[in-house]
Amino acid sequence: xxxxxxxxxxxxxxxxxxxxxxxxxxxxxxxxxxxxxxxxxxxxxxxxxxxxxxxxxxxxxxxxxxxxxxxxxxxxxxxxxxxxxxxxxxxxxxxxxxxxxxxxxxxxxxxxxxxxxxxxxxxxxxxxxxxxxxxxxxxxxxxxxxxxxxxxxxxxxxxxxxxxxxxxxxxxxxxxxxxxxxxxxxxxxxxxxxxxxxxxxxxxxxxxxxxxxxxxxxxxxxxxxxxxxxxxxxxxxxxxxxxxxxxxxxxxxxxxxxxxxxxxxxxx
Amino acid sequence: xxxxxxxxxxxxxxxxxxxxxxxxxxxxxxxxxxxxxxxxxxxxxxxxxxxxxxxxxxxxxxxxxxxxxxxxxxxxxxxxxxxxxxxxxxxxxxxxxxxxxxxxxxxxxxxxxxxxxxxxxxxxxxxxxxxxxxxxxxxxxxxxxxxxxxxxxxxxxxxxxxxxxxxxxxxxxxxxxxxxxxxxxxxxxxxxxxxxxxxxxxxxxxxxxxxxxxxxxxxxxxxxxxxxxxxxxxxxxxxxxxxxxxxxxxxxxxxxxxxxxxxxxxxx
Amino acid sequence: xxxxxxxxxxxxxxxxxxxxxxxxxxxxxxxxxxxxxxxxxxxxxxxxxxxxxxxxxxxxxxxxxxxxxxxxxxxxxxxxxxxxxxxxxxxxxxxxxxxxxxxxxxxxxxxxxxxxxxxxxxxxxxxxxxxxxxxxxxxxxxxxxxxxxxxxxxxxxxxxxxxxxxxxxxxxxxxxxxxxxxxxxxxxxxxxxxxxxxxxxxxxxxxxxxxxxxxxxxxxxxxxxxxxxxxxxxxxxxxxxxxxxxxxxxxxxxxxx
Numbered sequence: 001x002x003x004x005x006x007x008x009x010x011x012x013x014x015x016x017x018x019x020x021x022x023x024x025x026x027x028x029x030x031x032x033x034x035x036x037x038x039x040x041x042x043x044x045x046x047x048x049x050x051x052x053x054x055x056x057x058x059x060x061x062x063x064x065x066x067x068x069x070x071x072x073x074x075x076x077x078x079x080x081x082x083x084x085x086x087x088x089x090x091x092x093x094x095x096x097x098x099x100x101x102x103x104x105x106x107x108x109x110x111x112x113x114x115x116x117x118x119x120x121x122x123x124x125x126x127x128x129x130x131x132x133x134x135x136x137x138x139x140x141x142x143x144x145x146x147x148x149x150x151x152x153x154x155x156x157x158x159x160x161x162x163x164x165x166x167x168x169x170x171x172x173x174x175x176x177x178x179x180x181x182x183x184x185x186x187x188x189x190x191x192x193x194x195x196x197x198x199x200x201x202x203x204x205x206x207x208x209x210x211x212x213x214x215x216x217x218x219x220x221x222x223x224x225x226x227x228x229x230x231x232x233x234x235x236x237x238x239x240x241x242x243x244x245x246x247x248x249x250x251x252x253x254x255x256x257x258x259x260x261x262x263x264x265x266x267x268x
Numbered sequence: 269x270x271x272x273x274x275x276x277x278x279x280x281x282x283x284x285x286x287x288x289x290x291x292x293x294x295x296x297x298x299x300x301x302x303x304x305x306x307x308x309x310x311x312x313x314x315x316x317x318x319x320x321x322x323x324x325x326x327x328x329x330x331x332x333x334x335x336x337x338x339x340x341x342x343x344x345x346x347x348x349x350x351x352x353x354x355x356x357x358x359x360x361x362x363x364x365x366x367x368x369x370x371x372x373x374x375x376x377x378x379x380x381x382x383x384x385x386x387x388x389x390x391x392x393x394x395x396x397x398x399x400x401x402x403x404x405x406x407x408x409x410x411x412x413x414x415x416x417x418x419x420x421x422x423x424x425x426x427x428x429x430x431x432x433x434x435x436x437x438x439x440x441x442x443x444x445x446x447x448x449x450x451x452x453x454x455x456x457x458x459x460x461x462x463x464x465x466x467x468x469x470x471x472x473x474x475x476x477x478x479x480x481x482x483x484x485x486x487x488x489x490x491x492x493x494x495x496x497x498x499x500x501x502x503x504x505x506x507x508x509x510x511x512x513x514x515x516x517x518x519x520x521x522x523x524x525x526x527x528x529x530x531x532x533x534x535x536x
Numbered sequence: 537x538x539x540x541x542x543x544x545x546x547x548x549x550x551x552x553x554x555x556x557x558x559x560x561x562x563x564x565x566x567x568x569x570x571x572x573x574x575x576x577x578x579x580x581x582x583x584x585x586x587x588x589x590x591x592x593x594x595x596x597x598x599x600x601x602x603x604x605x606x607x608x609x610x611x612x613x614x615x616x617x618x619x620x621x622x623x624x625x626x627x628x629x630x631x632x633x634x635x636x637x638x639x640x641x642x643x644x645x646x647x648x649x650x651x652x653x654x655x656x657x658x659x660x661x662x663x664x665x666x667x668x669x670x671x672x673x674x675x676x677x678x679x680x681x682x683x684x685x686x687x688x689x690x691x692x693x694x695x696x697x698x699x700x701x702x703x704x705x706x707x708x709x710x711x712x713x714x715x716x717x718x719x720x721x722x723x724x725x726x727x728x729x730x731x732x733x734x735x736x737x738x739x740x741x742x743x744x745x746x747x748x749x750x751x752x753x754x755x756x757x758x759x760x761x762x763x764x765x766x767x768x769x770x771x772x773x774x775x776x777x778x779x780x781x782x783x784x785x786x787x788x789x790x791x792x793x
Contacts, residue, residue, distance in 0.1 A: 172621060172626075175625060176619065176621060176638075176694070177638060177641065179585050179587060179618075179704075180614060180615060180638075180642050181614035181642030182642055190627065190630075190634075191638070194629050194630045194634075195627065195629060
């Protein structure tokens with residue numbers, strides 16, 4: 001379907017005029033980014049260490065799994081698990097008022113929910129590891145600081161997800177309760193809560209999966225969990241021990257993901 | 269008939285209430301977990317309350333932030349963004365074949381996609397900071413181990429989101445491609461890519477947001493970026509400088525989140 | 537007894553919902569309010585239990601003004617007025633029994649309903665209400681597992697458990713098929729006759745109103761244009777009210793089985 005001079009009868013739709021500027025800008029950004037990376041100067045031992053770690057993973061220090069005098073793998077993992085469970089529960093409870101505060105349909109005036117949303121995104125942006133440093137100042141190094149850091153940081157994400165759920169509720173049941181003479185609290189309890197509860201639990205479990213991962217590394221700054229012995233093993237180059245700790249973390253998180261995924265599937 | 273509700277309607281058998289054993293057991297289990305976790309992590313609200321003034325002191329020392337320190341950390345921040353960008357890009361490229369391998373509707377046999385998914389899940393158990401600590405041990409200090417950690421983490425996240433989306437695509441175009449005699453590559457290029465590209469770009473941007481936050485703290489384990497400066501300032505108790513780092517990071521992260529969210533909205 | 541005295545309602549966008557309505561409903565009446573969509577049926581009903589505030593006039597429920605009531609007093613008046621909605625307004629994820637018990641919350645303090653369990657008399661009341669609408673066996677099913685007609689009967693049971701003296705039903709059958717429509721309307725009629733509960737039903741279908749109600753109120757553009765016994769509500773009168781003959785869509789067809 002072409003005319004004599006080769007033009008198509010139907011013109012192609014015009015492309016976005018900003019197409020080329022965007023591509024060029026992106027290209028420049030990437031040139032800047034990649035050119036700044038010092039891809040040289042690796043440790044000459046890198047390959048050797050990699051091999052050692054691999055060897056460590058395949059011939060782990062089984063003796064470290066359980067030591068009678070303490071400070072072993074099982075206790076480290078248990079500590080990590082405990083930190084994430086408590087941190088998750090604390091944030092799940094604390095985020096509820098934040099969620100109602102920042103849900104648009106729970107307050108008459110837009111700035112109220114808006115300020116709640118800003119608050120939540122501020123909390124979310126503040127990394128848990130930095131929060132842990134602050135809490136260590138308060139309660140000293142140890143698992144409790146980790147619990148508090150996870151508990152506070154997770155409010156940001158959970159609060160936002162909960163608020164989204166609250167914004168999607170059906171107001172019919174609330175209205176029915178209002179019509180039968182219920183107070184505002186009774187409406188929340190009997191009409192709003194049952195609607196949002198499954199979502200709350202689902203998100204809480206999801207956040208728990210994330211928190212277990214975060215808790216494995218809190219030890220880097222002294223906030224408890226398996227991270228402390230891991231960093232120690234890395235710095236003392238005891239690769240078999242690094243191997244067994246990595247193995248322990250991978251197994252624990254896989255098992256938790258399976259359990260949590262199963263429960264979450266049943267919730268919906 | 270003033271109140272016939274009370275008269276003679278009780279003969280018909282009421283259905284038996286469902287058993288509550290399951291709920292009671294679940295509640296008990298959760299309480300047990302919480303109690304055990306509290307013991308394990310040595311939760312002490314006394315310590316928290318007593319330590320609270322210390323935390324306030326620390327916050328007070330942060331203000332007013334020492335703004336002049338800003339000049340020292342601009343380079344660190346640029347390196348952070350660079351790490352996130354390069355790490356996300358490398359991860360995104362590797363994620364494409366990985367996601368295809370994991371997609372049950374594109375791979376011919378379950379012995380391809382089951383092992384692929386298993387490996388992907390293993391990779392996803394390790395958080396970015398832990399990966400960075402490992403890579404620092406292998407390659408030495410600097411941004412390269414950070415970039416590698418972010419790349420591995422990105423593969424895990426992007427590949428998972430993408431393969432889950434791949435499994436929901438419309439099979440029609442694929443059948444049509446088979447019908448016109450396309451080979452496997454052609455089927456993917458013409459039948460799959462157009463359906464998935466917007467979602468994929470959206471996942472890459474989302475991962476980039478997460479990676480910027482992560483890159484800001486990777487320095488804590490020596491993997492480059494602005495995180496290095498936390499150690500420096502906190503070690504010398506120069507909290508007013510730490511405040512500058514935190515605020516600068518917050519501003520950058522919020523800006524990137526905002527820009528990325530806007531872009532994602534346009535994509536979908 | 538419900539009295540509406542010179543009730544007017546103007547919406548914020550200046551449209552008139554109700555215009556100088558004067559009506560009195562006696563104890564035990566079964567009143568159908570008919571009119572086209574937008575005639576003000578729903579506004580009228582929702583003004584009676586003050587889900588909508590009125591702009592002028594006064595509404596008295598058994599001699600108490602709901603217009604000026606606040607807080608506890610308002611809740612006490614509302615407790616005696618049950619409401620049934622077009623979309624049932626059940627908590628879908630809760631059990632039927634819990635939905636019915638929710639009708640009892642007005643009788644207890646907030647703390648008691650949240651922490652304590654309902655007293656045995658309330659549970660008995662709930663079961664009896666469920667039996668009255670013939671879905672006793674569904675008591676422990678989740679509300680979203682029930683059909684539309686069954687859900688509306690749960691909503692009726694909720695109002696019964698509430699021991700309401702007045703039932704307001706806002707298009708209770710609009711989302712139901714003809715057969716379940718008949719069951720729900722039969723339930724409402726039976727409850728009205730057996731318990732003497734004043735019942736005011738908004739209906740889109742004129743013939744349904746004639747079949748069940750003892751009195752019909754016709755609304756047009758927020759004004760009462762007909763108020764009288766069923767016998768007077770002939771097709772000819774409605775043709776006058778609507779300014780044209782009744783259309784196919786305003787008649788449901790014969791539903792008596």
